[in-house]
Amino acid sequence: MTAIVFDLDGTVLHTDREYRDLLANAIADVRGDAPAEWLEAYDEAFVDLFSACDPDPVRRAFARIDGCTDPEPYVRALHEREIESLSPPENAHTDLERLAESFELGVLTNGLREWQLAKLRAHDLEAYFDAVVASYEVGAHKPDAAPYRALEERLPADRYGMVGDSESDVDGAKNVGWSASRYDGGEFGALAEDLFQR
Numbered sequence: 001m002t003a004i005v006f007d008l009d010g011t012v013l014h015t016d017r018e019y020r021d022l023l024a025n026a027i028a029d030v031r032g033d034a035p036a037e038w039l040e041a042y043d044e045a046f047v048d049l050f051s052a053c054d055p056d057p058v059r060r061a062f063a064r065i066d067g068c069t070d071p072e073p074y075v076r077a078l079h080e081r082e083i084e085s086l087s088p089p090e091n092a093h094t095d096l097e098r099l100a101e102s103f104e105l106g107v108l109t110n111g112l113r114e115w116q117l118a119k120l121r122a123h124d125l126e127a128y129f130d131a132v133v134a135s136y137e138v139g140a141h142k143p144d145a146a147p148y149r150a151l152e153e154r155l156p157a158d159r160y161g162m163v164g165d166s167e168s169d170v171d172g173a174k175n176v177g178w179s180a181s182r183y184d185g186g187e188f189g190a191l192a193e194d195l196f197q198r
Contacts, residue, residue, distance in 0.1 A: 001104055003130075003157035004192045005173075007142075007164030008109035008116055011183045012125060013086040022085055026077035041065045053139045057112075079115065083122045095189030096128040103192075106131040106155045108148065108162070108169075110141045131155035143172030161195035163188055 006012050015022075023042060024034035045064040049057035058078065062071035089095075099105060106129055109116045113134040120126040131154040133147055140146040142164075152160065162173035162180040173180035179195045 001157045002102075002159045002161070002196065003104040003106055003155050004099060004161050004163065004195065005106040005108050005151055005155075005178075006188070006192075007162070007166070007169045007183070008107050008111075008119065009086075010165035011163060011169075011188065012092065012107065013088055013119055013123065014185075015082075015085040015087075017085045022081045023078060026081045027074060029077040029081070030073045038065050038068070051141075053136055053141070055136075058115075079118065083119055086119055086123065088123055088125060089185070089187055091187050091189065092125070093128075095187060095192075096125070099189060099192055100128055104130050104155055104157055106133070106151055108133050108142065108151050108164075110135040110147075110168075112136050141168075142166075143168040143175060145172070145176050148172060148176040148178065159196065161192065163192050163195070 020039060020043070024039060027034040027038055042061050042065055046057055046061035049060055054060060059071045059075050062068050062074045068074065096105065107120070111134050113136060116134050117126065117132060120129070120132070131151060133151045133154060135141040135147050138146040138150045160178040162169055162178050163183050164170060164180070165183045170180040170182050181191050181195055183191060
């Protein structure tokens with residue numbers, strides 16, 4: 001059995017929006033404006049918390065902003081803004097349906113499991129995948145080996161290939177003995193199938 005594993009953000013789902021713009025819009029949705037000091041405080045806090053795999057990085061990052069007394073509406077607004085900004089590549093459903101006929105399919109993503117699964121569900125993509133592993137489940141982000149090994153446990157196969165849009169996707173996969181291809185946009189079906197033709 002052969003498994004093809006995809007990164008989520010930037011591969012299975014794309015956005016043409018800058019993350020800071022999404023953050024600003026989410027904050028403005030709740031309070032009517034998006035002060036620069038709020039954006040800077042959130043960015044700084046979130047990077048630290050996410051890197052450390054803090055269990056609730058989005059909520060705690062908002063909580064660190066001076067003047068943010070109730071993080072919850074901001075968390076909801078940011079998640080909604082992020083989901084609505086995303087879309088799958090052209091022919092993604094057709095590609096995944098075809099690939100599923102010959103391969104086991106998985107998703108390996110940095111992030112919180114439920115946050116990431118909500119993105120897949122919003123675009124009717126979850127059913128194509130036999131396993132989804134988010135880095136927070138193992139307490140380490142790609143390119144660390146731990147998320148890849150967790151995916152192997154959930155999706156046993158003889159061979160694995162990774163398709164992702166970053167060096168951490170590709171380097172992490174190669175470091176654990178997987179095939180890997182860097183995704184640079186467009187349709188990913190042919191790229192995935194070519195993983196094992198080299």
